[in-house]
Amino acid sequence: MSHTGFPSTSRARAVLPSRSRAALPDDLQHIPWLAALDAEERARALADLRVVQVDAGELICRVGRPVTYWFGLVDGLLKMSNDSASPTGTGIPITFTGLSSGGWFGEGTVLKNEVYRYNIQALRKSVVAGIPAETFHWLLGRSIGFNRFVMNQLNERLGQFIAAREIDRLSQPDARVARSLAALFHPVLYPGVGEVLRITQQEMGYLVGLSRQRVNEALAALQAAGVISVEYGGVRVLDLERLRSYRPA
DNA sequence: TCATTAAATTGTT
DNA sequence: AACAATTTAATGA
Numbered sequence: 001m002s003h004t005g006f007p008s009t010s011r012a013r014a015v016l017p018s019r020s021r022a023a024l025p026d027d028l029q030h031i032p033w034l035a036a037l038d039a040e041e042r043a044r045a046l047a048d049l050r051v052v053q054v055d056a057g058e059l060i061c062r063v064g065r066p067v068t069y070w071f072g073l074v075d076g077l078l079k080m081s082n083d084s085a086s087p088t089g090t091g092i093p094i095t096f097t098g099l100s101s102g103g104w105f106g107e108g109t110v111l112k113n114e115v116y117r118y119n120i121q122a123l124r125k126s127v128v129a130g131i132p133a134e135t136f137h138w139l140l141g142r143s144i145g146f147n148r149f150v151m152n153q154l155n156e157r158l159g160q161f162i163a164a165r166e167i168d169r170l171s172q173p174d175a176r177v178a179r180s181l182a183a184l185f186h187p188v189l190y191p192g193v194g195e196v197l198r199i200t201q202q203e204m205g206y207l208v209g210l211s212r213q214r215v216n217e218a219l220a221a222l223q224a225a226g227v228i229s230v231e232y233g234g235v236r237v238l239d240l241e242r243l244r245s246y247r248p249a
Numbered sequence: 250t251c252a253t254t255a256a257a258t259t260g261t262t
Numbered sequence: 263a264a265c266a267a268t269t270t271a272a273t274g275a
Contacts, residue, residue, distance in 0.1 A: 200257085200258060200259085201258075201259070201260095202258080202259095212258095212259090213260090213261085216259070216260065216261090220260090230259090232257095232258065232259075233257080233258065233259090
């Protein structure tokens with residue numbers, strides 16, 4: 001278990017044949033920045049692109065490990081958290097944010113060539129893609145479209161973290177659930193999310209920091225308000241704007 | 250493809 | 263935290 005990402009060289013591909021595969025055409029539809037590249041750039045990106053499937057609970061990257069890849073979530077659900085287990089950590093487990101389909105992350109760490117400062121863990125069975133840090137830098141150095149994408153990504157994520165601070169100060173559980181959900185539906189950061197997000201109420205509890213029961217209650221309230229509809233194993237957003245600005249009655 | 254069973258998820262107490 | 267009800271996933275005929 002605890003498979004921690006990609007082999008560090010492409011030669012190692014043969015070592016993990018069952019876990020790692022070439023990108024399927026269907027996956028590529030879900031990689032937003034590919035469209036910004038020219039033919040040559042896209043050719044190299046695709047050649048270096050790795051795709052793996054991870055099971056629920058697996059770590060994609062772990063605090064302290066050297067950066068090898070810039071990651072993107074093709075399908076599934078991930079969470080970003082601190083390292084509560086290690087003796088160097090604060091001891092308090094904190095989930096910083098959830099990541100949904102279409103999201104690419106770790107660019108800050110890759111840019112500075114540091115070690116990862118957080119754990120990325122799969123909340124459910126997911127498909128994760130990645131390009132080597134080297135390729136990332138190569139693209140940054142020559143593709144304006146790619147730079148735009150990364151810059152936009154950084155900017156939007158900054159906005160998300162600011163919003164996350166607000167969410168933390170909200171005491172009203174329904175509103176917290178509403179905002180956190182809205183964050184996972186962010187159209188720029190997570191273009192791959194349709195109108196339904198596959199997430200269990202348990203997972204949402206971990207993400208928001210509430211009990212499953214309370215999440216269940218909050219979702220019922222949001223559904224009653226007409227902003228979402230609750231489905232088995234997921235949530236459908238009916239009105240993203242109202243969800244984002246939800247105030248309990 | 251369908252029926253049966255196990256597992257996952259939800260709704261309630 | 264525990265429980266029952268419901269939905270999905272897996273299995274094999």
